[in-house]
Amino acid sequence: MVASAAPPPDFKALAATPRWQALMHVNPGATLRGVGTSYVDDDDFFLAADGKADPAAELRATWQALEPEEGQVRCRFPARYRFLAEQLGWDEAAPLAHCDDYLAWREQMPIGQLVLVFPAAYLNSPSSMFGHTLLRLDATPEPDAVWLSRAINFGAQAGGADNSLFYIWRGLAGGYPGQFSVTSYVEKIRDYAFVENRDMWEYALDLDAGEIDWVVRHLWELRGINFDYYFFDENCSFRLLELIKVGRPHAPLMTGLRFAELPVNTVRALYAADLVAERRYRPSKAGELEALSARLDRDERALAEALRDDPDLADSRRFAAHAPTRRHLMAQLAYQALRLRNREGARDPDVARKSLALLRVVQRNPAPAPEPIEPPAAPEVGHGTQMATLGAGRQDGRDFLSFGYRLTYHDLFDPMTGFLPGAAIEGLDIQLRVDEDEGLDLESLDLVNIRSLAPRGNFIKPTSWFVHAGLEQAPVADEERALGGFVQGGPGASWRFGDLFPYVFAVARLESVSGANPDAALGGGAEIGVAFQAESVQWGVHARWLEFTSHFSRLRTGLTVNLPVSHENALRGECSHETWQSDAVTGCSVSFRHFFD
Known part of the structure; x- marks a missing residue:
């Protein structure tokens, strides 16, 4: 008592x-x-x-x-x-x-296992561009026994009418309250793996039932309780570390200044605290579709695509000419592609009819031996999220030294291990230059630079896009440049052939450059390029043409080569040539890039 x-x-x-x-x-x-x-x-x-x-x-x-x-x-x-x-x-x-x-x-809270879940980056959502983290409560440690599991999430309480740019602005300024919530984990699987086509990484935590009891008890205390939400540091990942620390308060999870708390750094913090017991990979539905498609040749994929739209082709001689196991794979691919294409919206009777017909074809043809999906490199094995650079170069006959710092996160030509192919997210990238004639100057300041090269294929045809805003030295006249602000972006399309990503973008650009005439200009044009992303080397070429409303045009071409020399270091060479009106400027540089957390 x-x-x-x-x-x-x-x-x-x-x-x-x-x-x-x-x-x-x-x-x-x-x-x-x-x-x-x-x-x-x-x-x-x-x-x-x-x-x-x-x-x-x-x-x-x-x-x-x-x-x-x-x-x-x-x-x-x-x-x-x-x-x-x-x-x-x-x-x-x-x-x-x-x-x-x-x-x-x-009674609704299972206490058999606590798992950190990391859905991979989703560039079409500003809150999930770097990935996301949530916790899962399981009744048992069985990886597929998640139908009764509960998902623990922390998120900003944003109004449904807020657009992406307003969301980012208010998120940076702490304009939203954040709250914990507990929902069915099956709903999260549908949202992330099926609707948003995101791979999911699951990290089973080494917490016993007594430690998990602390977490669950405290979750009840946090129902409806508001925290400040900040996009960079006090975000979903940061709050989950706080919650895990309730279960094991001596774990070194909140040490040091956390200027930016990214989901991948949360995973690394759990490993550093020796809290990860097991890691599992759950591919997205698009990933499963891609793996299944890779088991077929070009003609079989084309037939599966036709079968998706017309299941009656299963009765054709063309389909019957294939071996039963190949027919099984083609029908399975057609079925999965049909379900993925119609994953949202109200139930369509025609889609239901086709799905049933394709399932019958699958069932009456024997399945080949299963081939497990080979997981990609886990997110936490990638390079650090911050970067410092030191370089040297020559531009139009003048030598220069360059110094840079990037807060986050990854560009198209950084080492690829652990990152989403074709995706680039950069924030707060500062480049300084010391010219032999002009002295120290700000070469560029990228506030945000996002590129999504989402490859189009037989069954999935996403739209690629990019947005880029900040300050940079822009051409003015007579081979001179001046610092100006800009915002540019546009939609496009990309494809993938092994490690090669050819792409094309429509481009709109608004800029304001001191000393230019006029000092503000609106332009439009196009960009075409190729990015090569392998683990041993990354390179790319591009050409961008812009025609401005003030009756001048600009053409910029560039070449980038990146050579990783260790896990956290790389060498990069870059050359560019820019022409406008009757002037032109050419420059090349080489830099050493060091990544760190």
């Missing part, structure tokens, strides 16, 4: 313990905002008036509220109750037996 007459504990000492600090979400210095205070931004979470800034005062108020038996505050804070009961020796047979709502909720 609780000893009401017992002297009060040493609240200051207890509040300094790692578990209470984790339960209060106290900032240990991982971000610059509010060091030593709670990350929680909701008065409903605190029992003391100054609980956000004073963990000891919050602990005293919690002790006073939780000590009475059968008190309703216990039902609100079951993790806090467990903390005090263990620390103070409270001994009750069923201290939460009166908490009907909490106990009913707990």
